[in-house]
Amino acid sequence: MELPKKLLDLTDFFSRFPGVGDKTALRQTLFMSKWTPNELAEFGNCVKELASLKKCVMCGMFADDEKCSVCNSEERGEAKTLCVIETITDCLAIERSGFFRGRFHILGGVLNPLVGIGPEELGLDHLFERIKNDEIEEVILAVNPSVEGDATCSFIKDSIDSNLKVERIGFGVPMGGSLEYLDSLTISKALENRQKM
Amino acid sequence: MELPKKLLDLTDFFSRFPGVGDKTALRQTLFMSKWTPNELAEFGNCVKELASLKKCVMCGMFADDEKCSVCNSEERGEAKTLCVIETITDCLAIERSGFFRGRFHILGGVLNPLVGIGPEELGLDHLFERIKNDEIEEVILAVNPSVEGDATCSFIKDSIDSNLKVERIGFGVPMGGSLEYLDSLTISKALENRQKM
Structure with missing residues (x-):
């Protein structure tokens, strides 16, 4: 049939x-x-x-107008804190947590010279300009942990004014996770990133 | 956001x-x-x-033209065998098996007086007419086993000329099935429907 x-x-x-x-x-x-x-x-x-569908001219997130609701919002407290992420879905995940009250910057990927993704393709110039123009005081690099992600973070860190506070999100044991089932790299990171109680 | x-x-x-x-x-x-x-x-x-999207005027299956590819086909051998089924997806399942070479008739449901589905709603008159007009010699009732399905089959059987061959698909252990995990009703049916080897 x-x-x-x-x-x-x-x-x-x-x-x-x-x-x-x-x-x-x-x-x-x-x-x-x-x-x-x-x-x-x-x-x-x-x-x-x-x-x-439009994208925010500032952060690259989907938007109804020229700017997205986060970049437009005057109510969000920490307008001087910029969270740099890879994708729009990462942005949604951070928003779901409700913890972060600053602005976003979506790279759309990570540096990967092997497939021809360099600083230009990621629009890093736009990021550096924005950090200056918006008088950003703190940059949080919430890029996923991978060889390319790590390289991207190092590149951004090195290109930014060294007076700025630049941090990367913490790596370690996820909430509800069990040491028994975690890979060695995560456990090493968790031990390395131990916090004073 | x-x-x-x-x-x-x-x-x-x-x-x-x-x-x-x-x-x-x-x-x-x-x-x-x-x-x-x-x-x-x-x-x-x-x-x-x-x-x-059109439906075949004969069997109720989706169709490009007035009739579907099965009702239109002159090549399908057993044009005098009619398989009565509940839904379009049941029809697709039977076609996938490749075993049946006759025509279909899709009821679109089963008799269920409690929710107001009677012989009229299922268009059973159209079915009985078709059986006469197309000089159907064999009716296979491939309605799913359920209280309503069983009642529908009985109703159709009783309404058809008793000279016609009317059969219901076989119930029993599914291929690859294991007696250990089957319900008692299926096992009873399988024992009842045992076949000479």
């Missing part, structure tokens, strides 16, 4: 999503086949609308 | 899908935010196109 092209085309799109296989994609398409034409039109429009 | 309305609207749609929670929905939206405007437009159109 051949399914109609309309179904197959849509299934093909769904199967592009991470973690969605052919079976799930077909299941989603079949689920949608029960929707009203109105719902389908609305969903279709939502999809198309995404093409005009 | 507030995400742009465009993202939230799309995430809302994704979270309607079965097995998709808020987190996965957001992940899918963020994944799509990297797509080109062209891809988004194509996907959006595919979604809208689904509103004009």
